[in-house]
Amino acid sequence: MIPFDFDYYQPSSIQIAVEWFRFLQKLGKNPMYYAGGTEIITWARTNSIHPGAVIDLKSIPECNVMEMQNDKLIIGACVTLSALSAANLFPLLSETAQKVADQTARNKITLGGNICGKIYYREAVLPLLLANSKVIIAGIRGLKETSIHQVFTQQLSLGHGDFLVQTLTDRRYLSLPFVHYKKRQIGNVGYPLVTLAALKVNNRIHTAYSGVCPFPFRSVEIDQALNESSIPLAARIEQAIGKLPAPLLNNVEGSAPYRKFVLKQTMADAVHTLERG
Ligand SMILES: Cc1cc2nc3c(=O)[nH]c(=O)nc-3n(C[C@H](O)[C@H](O)[C@H](O)COP(=O)(O)OP(=O)(O)OC[C@H]3O[C@@H](n4cnc5c(N)ncnc54)[C@H](O)[C@@H]3O)c2cc1C
Numbered sequence: 613m614i615p616f617d618f619d620y621y622q623p624s625s626i627q628i629a630v631e632w633f634r635f636l637q638k639l640g641k642n643p644m645y646y647a648g649g650t651e652i653i654t655w656a657r658t659n660s661i662h663p664g665a666v667i668d669l670k671s672i673p674e675c676n677v678m679e680m681q682n683d684k685l686i687i688g689a690c691v692t693l694s695a696l697s698a699a700n701l702f703p704l705l706s707e708t709a710q711k712v713a714d715q716t717a718r719n720k721i722t723l724g725g726n727i728c729g730k731i732y733y734r735e736a737v738l739p740l741l742l743a744n745s746k747v748i749i750a751g752i753r754g755l756k757e758t759s760i761h762q763v764f765t766q767q768l769s770l771g772h773g774d775f776l777v778q779t780l781t782d783r784r785y786l787s788l789p790f791v792h793y794k795k796r797q798i799g800n801v802g803y804p805l806v807t808l809a810a811l812k813v814n815n816r817i818h819t820a821y822s823g824v825c826p827f828p829f830r831s832v833e834i835d836q837a838l839n840e841s842s843i844p845l846a847a848r849i850e851q852a853i854g855k856l857p858a859p860l861l862n863n864v865e866g867s868a869p870y871r872k873f874v875l876k877q878t879m880a881d882a883v884h885t886l887e888r889g
Contacts, residue, residue: 689724743785766827
């Protein structure tokens, strides 16, 4: 049960959503954008958040598209992880989505909610970082298209009242060779010890990670180390581990030393597979 009342709004356009957010903010309602609701409901039940109003983005047409337009794959922020996997237009993204949570939760969880969520795994962003995708962000001044690298460092940086509308990915990235490994402490559902997603682009391996540090990331330095094929793989991996952007996570899913062990194995698997392929 959610132990407080809140107002529910379901705008049918981007402009109305942004204007309602601003209006509700002025009324002191502390509004939140709402997509799948899985994180919002969980946190509201435990009294960790107290929105006076939620603005459900799912009736906005632009947030529900999933199609090719001019050699770009456009995915609306409210497309669910189940729909992403089923359509399989970007196989690395499909596989990443398919490994998040369970089927019932994936029927609710949206691409935008996963990327914008406060829980720091945000695995769906990994393929978008690897494919140099662009994002469309709505705000009071209209729509802004920008590279994901400009706005995603640890988390998506949004102005107050802004929301993610769509992601855009060039066709040339969609069918590149890839690997995706998700290692959990136990079972097939739940947050990762280590998730590694990788694409092979122009004979180089590009990697991105979740569960390793307290945020998902892609690192040019790590990729440089892993692609240094003149030295043995074990040495490359040692160098790559030395380039992590933050200390290894140490939490209920696993200790930092155990994560390091799993990460090394996973990097080795990824490089072996993609160097062969
Ligand atoms: C059982 C279970 C297991 C899970 N396991 C994993 C896992 O292993 N790995 C993983 O990465 N995730 C996992 N998740 C999902 C994750 O933790 C979040 O619950 C989920 O991604 C939130 O998505 P949502 O669409 O329900 O977002 P919501 O709950 O609707 O919103 C989450 C946050 O994002 C904001 N938001 C939503 N959409 C937008 C938008 N378009 N623009 C701006 N802000 C927006 C909201 O305001 C809110 O702050 C799991 C979830 C469950 C329920």
